[in-house]
Amino acid sequence: MDREIKEKIKYLLYPRSVAVIGASRNPRKIGFQVVYNLIKDGYKGRIYPINPNADEILGLKCYPNILDAPDDIDLAMIVVPASKVLNVLNEVVRKKVRSVAIISSGFSELGKKDLEDAIVNICREHKIPLLGPNIVGIINTNNNMNLSFCPHLPFKGKITFITQSGALAIGLIGWTWASRIGISKLISIGNMAMIGFEELIEFLEEDRDTEAVLLYIEGVKNGRLFAEVSKKVSRKKPLIAIKAGKSLRGAKAAASHTGSLAGNVMLYETAFKYAGIVSADGLEDGFDKALALSLQPPLYGDNLVVVTNGGGAGVLSSDYAEKFGVPLKDLPKDLVNAVKELIPPFGSPNNPIDLTGNAYRDDYIRVLDTVFRHPWVDGVVSIYVHAAITDPVEIADGIAQVWRNYRDKPITVCMIGGREVQVANIWLRDNGIPVYPTPRRAISAMAALRQYGLFLERERGNGGMVRNKEISS
Amino acid sequence: MNIERVREILDRAYEENRKTLYEYEAKEIADIVGIPTPKHIFIEDLESLDTDKISFNEPYVIKIVSPQVIHKSDVGGVVVNISREQLEEAIKKMIDTVKSKVANASIKGVLIEEMADKGVETIVGYIRDPQFGPVVMFGLGGIFVEVYKDVSFRLAPLSMEDALSMVKEVKAYKILSGYRGIPPSDINKISDVITRIGDLGYKFPEIREIDINPLVAYPDRVLALDVRIILGGDYG
Numbered sequence: 145m146d147r148e149i150k151e152k153i154k155y156l157l158y159p160r161s162v163a164v165i166g167a168s169r170n171p172r173k174i175g176f177q178v179v180y181n182l183i184k185d186g187y188k189g190r191i192y193p194i195n196p197n198a199d200e201i202l203g204l205k206c207y208p209n210i211l212d213a214p215d216d217i218d219l220a221m222i223v224v225p226a227s228k229v230l231n232v233l234n235e236v237v238r239k240k241v242r243s244v245a246i247i248s249s250g251f252s253e254l255g256k257k258d259l260e261d262a263i264v265n266i267c268r269e270h271k272i273p274l275l276g277p278n279i280v281g282i283i284n285t286n287n288n289m290n291l292s293f294c295p296h297l298p299f300k301g302k303i304t305f306i307t308q309s310g311a312l313a314i315g316l317i318g319w320t321w322a323s324r325i326g327i328s329k330l331i332s333i334g335n336m337a338m339i340g341f342e343e344l345i346e347f348l349e350e351d352r353d354t355e356a357v358l359l360y361i362e363g364v365k366n367g368r369l370f371a372e373v374s375k376k377v378s379r380k381k382p383l384i385a386i387k388a389g390k391s392l393r394g395a396k397a398a399a400s401h402t403g404s405l406a407g408n409v410m411l412y413e414t415a416f417k418y419a420g421i422v423s424a425d426g427l428e429d430g431f432d433k434a435l436a437l438s439l440q441p442p443l444y445g446d447n448l449v450v451v452t453n454g455g456g457a458g459v460l461s462s463d464y465a466e467k468f469g470v471p472l473k474d475l476p477k478d479l480v481n482a483v484k485e486l487i488p489p490f491g492s493p494n495n496p497i498d499l500t501g502n503a504y505r506d507d508y509i510r511v512l513d514t515v516f517r518h519p520w521v522d523g524v525v526s527i528y529v530h531a532a533i534t535d536p537v538e539i540a541d542g543i544a545q546v547w548r549n550y551r552d553k554p555i556t557v558c559m560i561g562g563r564e565v566q567v568a569n570i571w572l573r574d575n576g577i578p579v580y581p582t583p584r585r586a587i588s589a590m591a592a593l594r595q596y597g598l599f600l601e602r603e604r605g606n607g608g609m610v611r612n613k614e615i616s617s
Numbered sequence: 618m619n620i621e622r623v624r625e626i627l628d629r630a631y632e633e634n635r636k637t638l639y640e641y642e643a644k645e646i647a648d649i650v651g652i653p654t655p656k657h658i659f660i661e662d663l664e665s666l667d668t669d670k671i672s673f674n675e676p677y678v679i680k681i682v683s684p685q686v687i688h689k690s691d692v693g694g695v696v697v698n699i700s701r702e703q704l705e706e707a708i709k710k711m712i713d714t715v716k717s718k719v720a721n722a723s724i725k726g727v728l729i730e731e732m733a734d735k736g737v738e739t740i741v742g743y744i745r746d747p748q749f750g751p752v753v754m755f756g757l758g759g760i761f762v763e764v765y766k767d768v769s770f771r772l773a774p775l776s777m778e779d780a781l782s783m784v785k786e787v788k789a790y791k792i793l794s795g796y797r798g799i800p801p802s803d804i805n806k807i808s809d810v811i812t813r814i815g816d817l818g819y820k821f822p823e824i825r826e827i828d829i830n831p832l833v834a835y836p837d838r839v840l841a842l843d844v845r846i847i848l849g850g851d852y853g
Contacts, residue, residue, distance in 0.1 A: 367748030371772060411749050414770040 145343060148271040153339065153347045155243035156275050157284050157329060159218035160189045162291060163210050163241070165232050166223035166248075167193030167201050174247060174293050175223045178281065179204070181290040185297045188287045190215060210239045217241045221281070221291055226250030226259065229277070233263060237270045246277035247293070252335050253278055264337045273343075279334035280310035285327055286353045292332070301326010302355035302438040303431075306344050308333055308362045309388075316427070324573040325431050326438065328353045340365040342373050349377040356438035358430055359385040359421075361412070371415040378420035379603055382437040382596045385421050386430040387412045420599035422592045429588065436578040436589035440554040442597030443590060445522035446470055449515050450496035453503040454529035457560060458496035461525060461583040468591035472496060479518045486510050501531045505542040512543060516550040523554045523593065525586050528568075530561030540568035544575040554593045558586035619649050620820070627823055627848065636848050639682050640689075641728050643844040650813050652829070654841045655733050661726040663712075668704045673731045675701045679708055680728040681715050692718040697732060704729070733840050737792060737802050738831035741810050743773070743818040745825050753780075753815045755807070757789040758831045765789075773815030780808035780815075793834065802834035810839060825849040 162182065168175030179201055182191050192215065193201040196208040207213050210220060210232075220241045224232055226248050236244060244267060251260040260277065267274040275282065281292020285300040294313060298320040307313050310332045320327050328351075331344060341364050348354045357377070364370040374383055387409065416423045422437065424430035448470050452458040465472045472495045475483070483493040486507070492498035497515070499507050508526070515521055528539050536559060547555050557572055557579040559565040572579040580586040626642050638646070641659035648654060656673035659682065660666050671677075681694035689695045693714035699707045708727050715722055738758030746752050749772060756768035769786040771779050784790065784804050795801035810832060818824050826847040833840045 364748070367746070368750040368772075371749065410770055411746055411752060414752060414772060415749055418772045 145338075146268070146271055149268070149273050149338075150343060150346070152242050152271070152273045153343060155218040156245060156273060156282060156339075157331075157347075157351075158287060159243070159289075161192065161215050161218050162187070162189060162289075163192040163194050163213055163217045163220045164223065165194040165210060165220055165236070167195045167198070167206060169195075169198055169201055176201070177293040178221060178223060178247070178291060181292060181294070181296070185290040186288040187290070189218075189289070192217065210235050210241070213239070219243045219245065219291075222246045222277075223248055226256070226277070230259070230262060230266075233266050237266060237272070241272065243273045243275075245275040245279065245282060245291075246334075247279055247281055248276075249278040249334075251277045252337070260335065260337050267338060274338040275331070276334040277337060278310070279332040280313045281332060283313075283327075283330040284353075285329070292330075294330070298327035298330060299324055300328075302328050302353065303358055303434045304329040304331070304348055304351070304354040304356075305358045305360070305434075306331045306333060306341060307360040308336075309360055310334065312360055312427070316431075319431075323431070324570060325435050328355075336365055342366060342369050345370075345377050345383065346373050349380055355381060356434050357381065357383045358424075358434040359383065360427075360430070361385055361387050362389045367411070367415055371419045374415075374419035374421055378596075378599060382442075383419070383421045384424050384430055384434045384437060384592070385412075385416055386424045386427060387416075420596065420603070422595050428585075432578075432580060432585050432589050433592035436554075436556055436593055437596060439576045439578050440556070440593055441552055442600055443470075443523040443554050443594040444597045444601060446594060447520055447522040448472060448525065448590060448594075449475065449521050449523075450525045450527065451499065451508070451511055451515060452496055452527035452529070453499045453501055453508075453531065453534075454527065454560070455492075455498055457527045457529050457558065457583050458492075458498055461496055461527065461558075461587050464584050464587040465591075468588055470587070470591050470594050476518070476520050479515070479520065482514050482518075483511060486514065496527075501529075502533070503539075504534055505538040508539055509542045509546055512546040513549075516546060516553055521553065523590060525556050525558065525583075525590050527558045527583060527586070528560065528565070530559075530564045536561060536565040536568035537571060540565075540571045540579075544572060544577055547577060548575075554590065556580065556586045556589045556593075558583050618651075618816075618820075623649055623817075623821065627821060630848060631823070633684075635684055637687055638846040638848070639684075639725065640680060640844065641682060641726075643846040644728075644841075646817070646846065647829075647841050647844050650817050652810050652813055652841050652844075653839060654844070655730045657728055657730040659726055659728050663708065663727065666705065666708070668701050671701070671704075671729065675699070676732045677701070677704060678730045678732050679704070679711055680730070681711060681722075682725040682728055683715065683719070683722045684725065685719050685722045686715060730842075733833055733842055734835070736833040736835045736840070737799060739793075739802075739807060739834055739839075740768075741807070741814055741829040741832050743814045743824070743827035745818060745822065751815060751819045753783070753811050753818075755780075755783045755811055756787055757792060761787070761789045771811075771815075774819045775812060775815050777805075777808055777812055780811040781805070783811060784808055800836045803837055803839060804834075806837075806839040807832065807834055810841070823848050 166175040192213040193206040198206040220236045298317045450461045480493045491500045569579045644654045677699045678697045740756045742754035751773040753773045756762040761767045767788045769783040793802040828845040829841045
């Protein structure tokens with residue numbers, strides 16, 4: 145893709161001025177929702193509603209044509225019907241707008257490929273990046289830009305979510321608040337007529353507001369390019385992919401064994417592996433892994449320790465650790481002896497360390513500190529099963545306090561107790577610690593940190609320790 | 618690698634409008650790129666066959682070469698364990714059998730090979746995918762591939778290290794590392810074949826698919842008993 149177009153992608157996400165072409169006074173129209181959401185959520189740029197039949201929309205002066213707007217426009221968001229998009233686009237070009245996004249549908253997804261191609265050609269000719277058509281919009285929590293018909297901004301954080309399904313974007317916003325999953329940007333890419341996963345991932349490589357990129361993929365434009373770009377970006381920040389849509393294409397067309405076995409899903413998984421992309425099994429798993437990878441350092445080395453106050457949760461962790469490729473090992477003798485001093489005689493000083501149900505905040509602190517401090521230990525999963533005598537918020541605070549001193553080693557936490565541990569969960573997440581309701585999910589998140597750590601170790605041709613070192617390409 | 622010669626073989630197939638290379642052509646390409654094959658000789662003019670002049674030892678395997686026959690063994694186009702003495706007779710019989718099963722089969726000739734020892738049967742494959750480009754595959758032969766689809770893939774070209782990790786990734790890897798009296802197989806040589814097949818496909822976009830099935834693995838070597846190369850990538 146043209147370099148000038150690539151360089152302008154930033155205007156899609158960080159525009160200083162937005163024109164909404166097809167802005168409306170009718171609250172039931174998307175042209176209203178988009179302007180309303182920009183204002184309501186506090187977008188930190190200038191807004192220019194464009195509509196020939198209105199003087200004012202939501203207190204903002206409205207212009208009959210984008211050419212009348214008294215300002216440079218970084219981003220034109222088009223919401224007029226598909227049949228009017230070409231006319232509007234010609235005006236956008238004359239205005240020398242820096243980037244274009246189209247919410248309107250009625251293009252290739254309805255068989256109107258010619259119309260879509262015509263739009264792409266105009267944008268390409270004038271070196272304007274085009275997002276869409278057929279998108280929900282663009283959301284950036286860093287400049288409070290809700291340029292979409294999603295009801296409100298997601299919970300703010302460091303995950304950028306690129307989705308091929310617009311409805312998923314809308315649906316997940318409430319979830320990000322309920323689970324405190326921090327989102328940096330939410331980008332709906334619709335028909336990917338020009339800008340697709342490949343270009344956005346490459347842009348995000350240098351984006352300081354993004355620590356992890358989560359992808360919901362049905363199909364990419366160019367698999368090989370996607371793999372190459374992702375591999376380059378993975379060296380700097382983790383990518384997580386949810387692949388949907390299973391195809392039998394491979395099985396039909398093939399004349400060889402290899403061809404019949406190389407189905408769509410298999411090849412995507414192969415490309416993910418090549419690129420260091422952490423593959424996720426559905427939405428929940430995707431966000432679980434993205435959360436851990438956006439908050440925690442990778443797991444370098446595979447000496448994982450589980451610290452729990454409940455035996456059953458420990459046994460389950462042990463099973464899942466093996467299943468997800470980070471099997472628990474016996475601890476070094478000196479560490480076992482040190483832990484033994486700190487726990488009751490009926491606890492277990494070896495991996496998983498069982499503090500027993502009598503463990504209070506100070507017990508967690510002492511044991512976690514001893515474990516984190518030991519050079520053999522690479523990462524920790526800390527489990528709390530709610531008990532009648534202990535306060536989960538106290539425990540959570542204790543865990544957060546210890547980890548603050550060992551930020552180069554990753555931690556994930558499991559808090560079992562549902563409503564009883566809600567406040568503790570919020571406390572942990574606000575302190576940068578990913579927390580999950582089951583051992584399975586806490587271990588799976590840690591395994592994702594290991595998968596990414598392993599990728600980085602291999603990329604640097606160095607099986608040894610790379611902890612504490614700046615990640616660079 | 619003698620790229621010119623590989624190019625010649627592919628071009629000839631293209632001119633003759635053949636999508637699948639003859640096995641002797643595929644084996645020649647295998648030899649060129651450094652993938653070991655059994656000793657073999659292609660006999661085009663069967664009248665002039667002088668069995669005494671075959672330089673390698675019996676027993677032999679004979680295979681039909683015909684543009685109409687793609688799945689040779691399904692139509693009696695592969696016969697194994699033949700002595701030098703039986704060779705002429707066996708060839709005649711095989712041709713009759715094939716002709717009785719495939720009415721319009723034109724016989725291009727016969728491939729005579731040294732019969733290989735038993736070993737662990739693996740499959741090495743290649744496909745140029747429209748989305749992902751060159752991809753290699755590895756698996757163990759028989760039920761492991763057919764029933765369990767126990768295979769691993771990588772994008773090509775790939776490093777020796779990547780190829781080794783592919784071999785170790787399949788669930789049936791235990792069998793290659795030595796299992797119940799089966800000696801360990803030479804996984805370095807298997808990995809070497811995988812990288813070579815990936816390089817070959819990468820260099821020649823007109824190759825759409827390659828199957829080495831089986832690639833037989835021994836403790837100290839490997840042997841590609843059957844090589845299929847299918848064209849149609851960028852030739853359309």
